[in-house]
Structure formats: structure tokens, C-alpha cells
Amino acid sequence: MLPAKRQSLTTKLAWMLTGFAFVVVMLSSWILDSIDHYHFTQYIDQNRDMRNQRIANVLAQAYERDHGWESDTGLDVARLSSLEGVNIQLCDITHRKVWSDHSASPGNASDTLPIRSGGTTVGYVEIFYVHPDSFSQFDDLFQQAMNQGVFTTILPVLVIALGLSWFLSRRISRPLVEMNQLARQMRQGNWGLRIQEPNGGVELSQLAESLNHLSEELQKQDMLRRNLTSDVAHELRTPLTTLKGHLEALIDGIWTPSKQRFETLHAEVERLIGLVSSLSKLNEAESDSLDxxxxxxxxxxxxxxxxxxxxxxxxxxxxxxxxxxxxxxxxxxxxxxxxxxxxxxxxxxxxxxxxxxxxxxxxxxxxxxxxxxxxxxxxxxxxxxxxxxxxxxxxxxxxxxxxxxxxxxxxxxxxxxxxxxxxxxxxxxxxxxxxxxxxxxxxxxxxxxxxxxxxxxx
Ligand SMILES: Nc1ncnc2c1ncn2[C@@H]1O[C@H](COP(=O)(O)OP(=O)(O)OP(=O)(O)O)[C@@H](O)[C@H]1O
Ligand SMILES: [Mg+2]
The missing domain is CATH 3.30.565.10 (Histidine kinase-like ATPase, C-terminal domain)
Known part of the structure; x- marks a missing residue:
């Protein structure tokens, strides 16, 4: 009996394939995510520089239009910050705050750009990002959507991999399971079973062929062994019955002892001796010890x-x-x-x-x-x-x-x-x-x- 703890080949194979699929899926997700992250960061950097420059330009135009910083310049800033998904603080040339977006969180990353008009710096704009990685609100949403996409595909892929692993492992192990069953049947003396040729490769076909051959041979040997016993018994019974009959007839006085009677008995004994001698010769010939x-x-x-x-x-x-x-x-x-x-x-x-x-x-x-x-x-x-x-x-x-x-x-x-x-x-x-x-x-x-x-x- 196998120890109860041991797993079947199918289960082992299925777990191995599932583990393999899991590692492959996780690894490819991680690689994909890293590549995405790299390109996304590059895109974000370029985008941020262009956006910041755009904000500085719009503020410079407002400065030129109003011939200085006016209180309603803040409206331009507010419109801009909501459009670009960032928070902005506008300061004049002496770094005095002209206008600020109240929702700016000082803990987040920020960039400060000079606002230039007519070749001179006329103020500064400080841009606060909603995300620590200098992302705008839209960049952040985009990245979240991307991450969600990757993780929501992992689960169905893993479920499919698990199903495929069980299917494949059953397919691979089926011929071996059948051969194992045959071998166990053979162990119990049931020689009649044969395995269909498996389609799992040359080695498995050869193994099945050898097992079938072995089973056939054992069946033949078993039959010969049974026949041998009954044949020997049969061959011995015939002369012994004749001898017994003749001797009983002599003892009971039905037959009178005569040379001819004894010759018949002698012939039967000779036949028995001949049979035993043939059997021992056959035994010697069939054994490994034939010198x-x-x-x-x-x-x-x-x-x-x-x-x-x-x-x-x-x-x-x-x-x-x-x-x-x-x-x-x-x-x-x-x-x-x-x-x-x-x-x-x-x-x-x-x-x-x-x-x-x-x-x-x-x-x-x-x-x-x-x-x-x-x-x-x-x-x-x-x-x-x-x-x-x-x-x-x-x-x-x-x-x-x-x-x-x-x-x-x-x-x-x-x-x-x-x-x-x-x-x-x-x-x-x-x-x-x-x-x-x-x-x-x-x-x-x-x-x-x-x-x-x-x-x-x-
Ligand atoms: N020359 C032959 N002509 C016809 N039949 C034969 C001849 N030789 C063998 N046989 C057949 O083959 C069988 C097997 O022969 P085998 O010599 O093994 O056994 P046997 O002669 O019957 O008995 P044993 O040789 O053990 O005394 C015989 O019983 C007989 O039917
Ligand atoms: Mg003969």
C-alpha cells in the first residue's frame, strides 16, 4: 500500500504546471508593468515640462495684457489649474504671493518656473502636483486604470492556466496510470488485461508494449504451470490405476499368478519409470542448470x-x-x-x-x-x-x-x-x-x- 500522504502523478503534475504558469504570469506581468512604467514616466516628464511651460506662457500673456499682476489674474490661474489638473501659486518678482489655489497640498512635489515678459522675469509660478511622482490628476487616473487592467487580467489568466494544467496533467499521466493499474492487476495474478497503445511518445508506447508482452508471457507461464500439474497427475494415474487393478485381481484370487500377468505389471512399472525419467530430463532441460x-x-x-x-x-x-x-x-x-x-x-x-x-x-x-x-x-x-x-x-x-x-x-x-x-x-x-x-x-x-x-x- 502506498503511504496515504503521497500524491498521485496527476495531482503532482497539475500542481507543477500550475506553479509554472503562476510564475510565468507573474513574471510577465511584472516585466510588462516595469516597461509600461518606464515609458509612462518618460511621457509624464515630457508632458509636465510642456504643461509647465504652457502655464508660464499663459501667465506671461496675462501679465502683458494687464500691465502687471492684477487680482483677476487669479481667475486665469484658477482656470488653468483646473484644466491642467495641478495646483498653482502665483508670486510677483519679490516672491510675494499674488494668488494661490487653496487646495494645494504643501506635502506634494512642486516645481517653480520664472514668468518672463519682454526678456525679463516678472514673477514666479509654483506648480503643485496632486501626486508625489509629479503626476497631474489625469496622469494619476490613467496610471491607476493601467494597473487595474494588468491585475484584472492576471486572475482570469491564472484560472485558465489552472484548468489547462489539470487537463494536460491528466492527459500526460493517463497512460502511466493505466500501466500502473495493469501492473497491480498482474501482481494479483490477473493476466488478462492489456493496454491500448498510448499516444504519449515512443518511450511510453515501448513501455506499454513491454508490459503487454510481460503480461502475455506470465499468462502463458501460469497456464503451463497449471497444465503441468494436471498433466503429470493424469500421466501417473493411468499406469497406477492399471497396476492397482491387476494387483487387486491377483490378491482377490480372480487372477492366478502367471508369468504373463507379472510381465504386464512389469511393463506398467517400466512405463512409470520411463515417465519419471522423462520428467526429470525435461526438468533438467528446462532449468538453468543444464550442464x-x-x-x-x-x-x-x-x-x-x-x-x-x-x-x-x-x-x-x-x-x-x-x-x-x-x-x-x-x-x-x-x-x-x-x-x-x-x-x-x-x-x-x-x-x-x-x-x-x-x-x-x-x-x-x-x-x-x-x-x-x-x-x-x-x-x-x-x-x-x-x-x-x-x-x-x-x-x-x-x-x-x-x-x-x-x-x-x-x-x-x-x-x-x-x-x-x-x-x-x-x-x-x-x-x-x-x-x-x-x-x-x-x-x-x-x-x-x-x-x-x-x-x-x-
Ligand atoms: N514421427 C511422428 N509421426 C507422427 N506424429 C508424431 C511424430 N513425432 C511426434 N508426433 C506427434 O507429436 C506428439 C508429441 O511427441 P512427443 O515425442 O513429444 O510425445 P510422445 O511421443 O507422445 O510421448 P513421449 O515421447 O513423452 O513418450 C506425439 O504424441 C505425436 O502425436
Ligand atoms: Mg516421443
Missing amino acids: LNRQQVDLARLTRLTVELVQPSYRQKGVQLDCHADSMIPLCTDPDKWKQILLNLLDNALKYTPETGRVTVTVALRDETALVQVADTGVGIAEEHLPYLFERFYRADRSRNRSTGGAGIGLAIVKKYVQALGGSLHVESNPGDGTLFEIHLPLRGGPRRDTGKTNFGD
């Missing part, structure tokens, strides 16, 4: 000797067994494993080839590989069985094989041994015409070293 004892051998000779071993059973059934392995094929391989491969194939060929049939073993050199073929003229295998032939406990025809006594392990061992020796295995068959097994063994060794204990690759 190879490679030696330099002549594959042709080794094959001939193995073929000789099974000749008696072939003769007994009336199936002809030929071996074409004349030229020497030097190869570094494990002779015991190779013998087992051939014995399993020849055992099958004999089982599934009727009397008067023919089995041919051929060993030849093909480029850098030794090519070994075991061909029979037996019953053949239907095409739909071919892909599963090398799986353990698989039998092409269950009812038929029950009579021949096969457990479906032989070819699984063959496949694992051939892979361990670095070779490859193919089968071709036509029902009624016979079957051909073909093995390619590389002359220069295989993927496994003599004492190597590595995994099998399929």
Missing part, C-alpha cells in the same frame, strides 16, 4: 551408433531403418544429449510408422552447419498441431497416443537440447505421407559453453 559436456566428436559416426541401438526394435516391428551418414562431420558437441535427441525422434518415428514403413536418417554438411534429417513414412501430423508439437505434454492425437503410451514429453526435451547445443529444429509433415524432422547444428559450437548455465531463449 553440457562438449567433446570433439564425429557426428556421422555418433549418429550411426545411435541408429544401431534402436535397430532391434525396428526389426521387431517390421519398419525399415536406414542411415546415410558416411562422410565424417567433426563437431564439438555433447554426445549424450545428441544421442537423446536422436533416440526421442527415432522412438516417435517407430511409434507412428506402421509395419512395412520406412524411416531414414541422413547426416550431411550444409555450409557451416551439420544437417540431420529423420524422415518417416508414418501417419504424419495435421497442420494445426505443428505449432504446438514441441510443447510439453502436447500430443497430436490424444486417443491414439494413449494406446502408444506417449506422454508428450519427448519432443519438448528434443527442442530444449537442440537449443542448448546452439542448433535449430524444424518439422514438416503431411497426414498419411509421413513426417520429416530437420536439425541444423552449427559446426563452431553453440550459444552455451561447456559448463555454462544460462537461460534458454525461445
Whole structure:
């Protein structure tokens, strides 16, 4: 279980994106505001100088019109101050106050300009600003409107950024969330789920593909494990039931002990021993601990000797067994494993080839590989069985094989041994015409070293 405090990926991403958007919005607002403020201050300075000069000029004209400072000059000043959005105080040349705007606040910034007429200074005008930054009333209103504009846009932009962040983070994290769900399902043994290919980039697609593959593999392995248990139980039950039945009949006196009865019992015990031995060979072949004892051998000779071993059973059934392995094929391989491969194939060929049939073993050199073929003229295998032939406990025809006594392990061992020796295995068959097994063994060794204990690759 995850600690309760931990946030989901979506929430984390959303907070990160929101934080990012917030920083970007605030930073750009601050930059915009600074740029605005700089240009606005420049504009205000120019404007103030021009306005102040204009006020001084108007007062100079009033002075010239009235031939001195009159009390009604104050009316011009009052009109001017309200027009220009400033407060004004007019003084004569001796700095004596002629007229003053009463609302002037002495705490605010001010500028004093001389009033010139006919080339001489005739008085002074002191201009008080309503704002500490020398702004006029209108400049101040304008700046307030600008600041308000910036701040009222920040809020909706932030809300939009928040919404987008949640949307994006859900989109980005959805494939990962799905993969996480799949992995958790897999942990609980539910292998059936698969992820749709996400559209979040190559890496995510590859990750989804790998997870799907892993899930499929685990599902397959789980199925094989279940089948293995039931198959082993089934294979053991048949001979044991026969043995039990026969022994009970003997104990109850239904059957009298005879050589033939004991031979039947012996055959069943042999079958059990054979099955257990096949199972242990399969287990060894499928485990990581398959040791190879490679030696330099002549594959042709080794094959001939193995073929000789099974000749008696072939003769007994009336199936002809030929071996074409004349030229020497030097190869570094494990002779015991190779013998087992051939014995399993020849055992099958004999089982599934009727009397008067023919089995041919051929060993030849093909480029850098030794090519070994075991061909029979037996019953053949239907095409739909071919892909599963090398799986353990698989039998092409269950009812038929029950009579021949096969457990479906032989070819699984063959496949694992051939892979361990670095070779490859193919089968071709036509029902009624016979079957051909073909093995390619590389002359220069295989993927496994003599004492190597590595995994099998399929
Ligand atoms: N030469 C062949 N001709 C026809 N069918 C074959 C031949 N070889 C194998 N098969 C089919 O492939 C199945 C699997 O073969 P495999 O050798 O693994 O098992 P088996 O012979 O039935 O049992 P085991 O080898 O464990 O005693 C067989 O049951 C049979 O149906
Ligand atoms: Mg077999």
C-alpha cells in the first residue's frame, strides 16, 4: 500500500504546471508593468515640462495684457489649474504671493518656473502636483486604470492556466496510470488485461508494449504451470490405476499368478519409470542448470551408433531403418544429449510408422552447419498441431497416443537440447505421407559453453 500522504502523478503534475504558469504570469506581468512604467514616466516628464511651460506662457500673456499682476489674474490661474489638473501659486518678482489655489497640498512635489515678459522675469509660478511622482490628476487616473487592467487580467489568466494544467496533467499521466493499474492487476495474478497503445511518445508506447508482452508471457507461464500439474497427475494415474487393478485381481484370487500377468505389471512399472525419467530430463532441460559436456566428436559416426541401438526394435516391428551418414562431420558437441535427441525422434518415428514403413536418417554438411534429417513414412501430423508439437505434454492425437503410451514429453526435451547445443529444429509433415524432422547444428559450437548455465531463449 502506498503511504496515504503521497500524491498521485496527476495531482503532482497539475500542481507543477500550475506553479509554472503562476510564475510565468507573474513574471510577465511584472516585466510588462516595469516597461509600461518606464515609458509612462518618460511621457509624464515630457508632458509636465510642456504643461509647465504652457502655464508660464499663459501667465506671461496675462501679465502683458494687464500691465502687471492684477487680482483677476487669479481667475486665469484658477482656470488653468483646473484644466491642467495641478495646483498653482502665483508670486510677483519679490516672491510675494499674488494668488494661490487653496487646495494645494504643501506635502506634494512642486516645481517653480520664472514668468518672463519682454526678456525679463516678472514673477514666479509654483506648480503643485496632486501626486508625489509629479503626476497631474489625469496622469494619476490613467496610471491607476493601467494597473487595474494588468491585475484584472492576471486572475482570469491564472484560472485558465489552472484548468489547462489539470487537463494536460491528466492527459500526460493517463497512460502511466493505466500501466500502473495493469501492473497491480498482474501482481494479483490477473493476466488478462492489456493496454491500448498510448499516444504519449515512443518511450511510453515501448513501455506499454513491454508490459503487454510481460503480461502475455506470465499468462502463458501460469497456464503451463497449471497444465503441468494436471498433466503429470493424469500421466501417473493411468499406469497406477492399471497396476492397482491387476494387483487387486491377483490378491482377490480372480487372477492366478502367471508369468504373463507379472510381465504386464512389469511393463506398467517400466512405463512409470520411463515417465519419471522423462520428467526429470525435461526438468533438467528446462532449468538453468543444464550442464553440457562438449567433446570433439564425429557426428556421422555418433549418429550411426545411435541408429544401431534402436535397430532391434525396428526389426521387431517390421519398419525399415536406414542411415546415410558416411562422410565424417567433426563437431564439438555433447554426445549424450545428441544421442537423446536422436533416440526421442527415432522412438516417435517407430511409434507412428506402421509395419512395412520406412524411416531414414541422413547426416550431411550444409555450409557451416551439420544437417540431420529423420524422415518417416508414418501417419504424419495435421497442420494445426505443428505449432504446438514441441510443447510439453502436447500430443497430436490424444486417443491414439494413449494406446502408444506417449506422454508428450519427448519432443519438448528434443527442442530444449537442440537449443542448448546452439542448433535449430524444424518439422514438416503431411497426414498419411509421413513426417520429416530437420536439425541444423552449427559446426563452431553453440550459444552455451561447456559448463555454462544460462537461460534458454525461445
Ligand atoms: N514421427 C511422428 N509421426 C507422427 N506424429 C508424431 C511424430 N513425432 C511426434 N508426433 C506427434 O507429436 C506428439 C508429441 O511427441 P512427443 O515425442 O513429444 O510425445 P510422445 O511421443 O507422445 O510421448 P513421449 O515421447 O513423452 O513418450 C506425439 O504424441 C505425436 O502425436
Ligand atoms: Mg516421443
